[in-house]
Amino acid sequence: MSYTPQFARRMGGVNPSTIREILKVTSLPDVISFAGGLPAPELFPVDEIAESCRRVLSEAGTQALQYGTTEGFQPLREWVAAEMGRRGVASCDGDQTLVTTGSQQAIDLVGRVLLEPGDVILMENPTYLAAIQAFRGYEARFIAVPTDEDGIVPDALPELVERHRPKFLYTVPTFQNPTGITLTEARRRRLYELALELDLLVFEDDPYGALRYRGEPIPLLKSYDTEGLVIYTSTFSKIVAPGVRLGWVTASPEILAKLIVAKQAVDVHTSGFDQRVVHDYLMTGNPDSHVDRIRAAYGERYGVMHETLSETFPDGFHWTQPDGGMFLWVTCPERMDTAVLLQSAISHKVAFVPGYDFFPGKQERHFMRLNFSNSPPDKIREGIKRLAELCQEHLGT
Amino acid sequence: MSYTPQFARRMGGVNPSTIREILKVTSLPDVISFAGGLPAPELFPVDEIAESCRRVLSEAGTQALQYGTTEGFQPLREWVAAEMGRRGVASCDGDQTLVTTGSQQAIDLVGRVLLEPGDVILMENPTYLAAIQAFRGYEARFIAVPTDEDGIVPDALPELVERHRPKFLYTVPTFQNPTGITLTEARRRRLYELALELDLLVFEDDPYGALRYRGEPIPLLKSYDTEGLVIYTSTFSKIVAPGVRLGWVTASPEILAKLIVAKQAVDVHTSGFDQRVVHDYLMTGNPDSHVDRIRAAYGERYGVMHETLSETFPDGFHWTQPDGGMFLWVTCPERMDTAVLLQSAISHKVAFVPGYDFFPGKQERHFMRLNFSNSPPDKIREGIKRLAELCQEHLGT
Helix, strand or coil: CCCCHHHHHHHCCCCCCHHHHHHHHHCCCCCEECCCCCCCHHHCCHHHHHHHHHHHHHHHHHHHHCCCCCCCCHHHHHHHHHHHHHCCCCCCCHHHEEEECHHHHHHHHHHHHHCCCCCEEEECCCCCHHHHHHHHCCCCEEEECCEECCEECHHHHHHHHHHHCCCEEEECCCCCCCCCCCCCHHHHHHHHHHHHHHCCCEEEECCCCCCECCCCCCCCHHHHCCCCCEEEEEECCCCCCCCCCCEEEECCHHHHHHHHHHHHHHHCCCCHHHHHHHHHHHHHCCHHHHHHHHHHHHHHHHHHHHHHHHHHCCCCCEECCCCECCEEEEECCCCCCHHHHHHHHHHCCEECEEHHHHCCCCCCCCEEEEECCCCCHHHHHHHHHHHHHHHHHHHHC | CCCCHHHHHHHCCCCCCHHHHHHHHHCCCCCEECCCCCCCHHHCCHHHHHHHHHHHHHHHHHHHHCCCCCCCCHHHHHHHHHHHHHCCCCCCCHHHEEEECHHHHHHHHHHHHHCCCCCEEEECCCCCHHHHHHHHCCCCEEEECCEECCEECHHHHHHHHHHHCCCEEEECCCCCCCCCCCCCHHHHHHHHHHHHHHCCCEEEECCCCCCECCCCCCCCHHHHCCCCCEEEEEECCCCCCCCCCCEEEECCHHHHHHHHHHHHHHHCCCCHHHHHHHHHHHHHCCHHHHHHHHHHHHHHHHHHHHHHHHHHCCCCCEECCCCECCEEEEECCCCCCHHHHHHHHHHCCEECEEHHHHCCCCCCCCEEEEECCCCCHHHHHHHHHHHHHHHHHHHHC
């Protein structure tokens, strides 16, 4: 049996299991992990979910366990539409949404229905690792859009679109993964203007938008969209819990119809039981105050990480200062290889993700992504101190 | 924005929403539906699942709601391995299994990692509609293997393999969908011998195997497999409940590794909460007696459907007499078009699935698939009588 070059292309390129391998190590109890993108489990609304399970099964047990429609549980779709309204997107209704098995599935489905081998995607550089993986599965090519501390530089788009004829722009404009950077409001407006002019489809991936711990909310790219040019995905993983694998996508009716047909062949529908339980929780469990607690906790953790980095890290290191989300991005001195650093970090029981896998093109070696949502403040202090010592040692050698 | 010929090929061909459209009609309360492939919801173990939810959330709530590994919840993988043993497959261990979002996802993932555009798949004719859809997504071509009332004719394989160089044989050997036919034991042995000789990969889809209501179990194709030539998938949809979307796949380590990498990009992992709940149910909820109840009920329903067909259907109609599963396959007189019949059936509040979508090649018009698991006996009697009258009328015109 042979495995074809096409398969190798589909699966290759990305060192697929970097994060997975790190997660295996970091599941050991005494490792302090800034790897992964795990929410804080101690904040999960376990009791409320238990109550919702009880209610769903006693009130609609057989329907909850039966097959459902591909589009999703209708009341949850309606909730999503209302949530889109709260996020500033006028005139979204339930029928314009599709419930997915996490927003990762939305990313994969968009690739599946839009991409042909060799198609170009414009992306931030670095960008979300698992989006690179998913789009590589469809043999896409990636072109980096120039970015700075304010996100994508919109005025770079006309030339890139002219030269590369991209199928779409993929962007995580708010508290980006891996950098934590947020695209400014002025740039969002300009980006949408240009997208209209250039007939450029925009895929806005917004897993973290609700996790703002300072500053004022900035409009979604989708909120400007009058022409069905923006595909938007978000997730319940960060505002409820990730284990239930629930996300959603909203797009023009034309694209949404294709996503639904594709999803039908892929997994028929997302767990109807989980959809009903999460819907019940959203209606009864006070999710807003839950998100407030998450934001307060992550804000504090971010503060502790930033402070400890400032106190302990040697000169020559710089890091982003996000207003929300779950990650910081550290730029190390150029002579440092963070893959090598990771090896000694793991033996000292602290972990992070080396930056190179987040680059769709040339894989820069001197970056690391630090997650601050998954460890309590004292662990963050301790872990950053250990990491600072190791950085010092590495620079000394 | 343009949608490409490749997309049309991916999604086209199959009338994608036949079943979905039928399901919309049949969700109306007073329609008797033999369409769909729905289990009997009144048999779902709702109370046991509720008890398992309570236990999982009180004993391991935060882990159950956190991200998990792509491979699946390890204790559920171990249960699957033990179940494979009970189904006659020696030496399967937990690490040789992957938990999927229903067995539909296993079908899609196998397509994703093995198929390139133009690749040939050997299939029964007719075969499972959603497998055709999934494999069409990878631009496969389909070649029918001759079949009769004992399933695939193995001795047809050498010539087909020689001529078409298929990537694999896809088969539902037990209580097939749509026909209900079971491949005999002698043919299974011969099929595996030939697969070995021809180096032919076999994809055994076994959603219904546990639902036998008469006769003795027949070995799985996978049970002969000493060389990693058989990929096997099954599901919890029929033995527990479909709403939780849980299935599994087992394959050679080489193929399984590729399926896991692909799944990571597709949805990261299947709901860890559902995996834990179903595992808890399997360990505590007496699932064997639950399956016994399902088999008894479906056996009775099959009997009522067969009897009523015999009593009421005009001459010239024939149907299969399966020993298990959820479907009968009716061969109508050749001049009948079951798509036309369906229109008047729906207006008389009875539904079925016309056979044509189940044919990967030429779509024969004079077949229908009848599901007998989802309606109680009195509804089956009533629905079949209505259908018999409509058939009579159609033949009269």
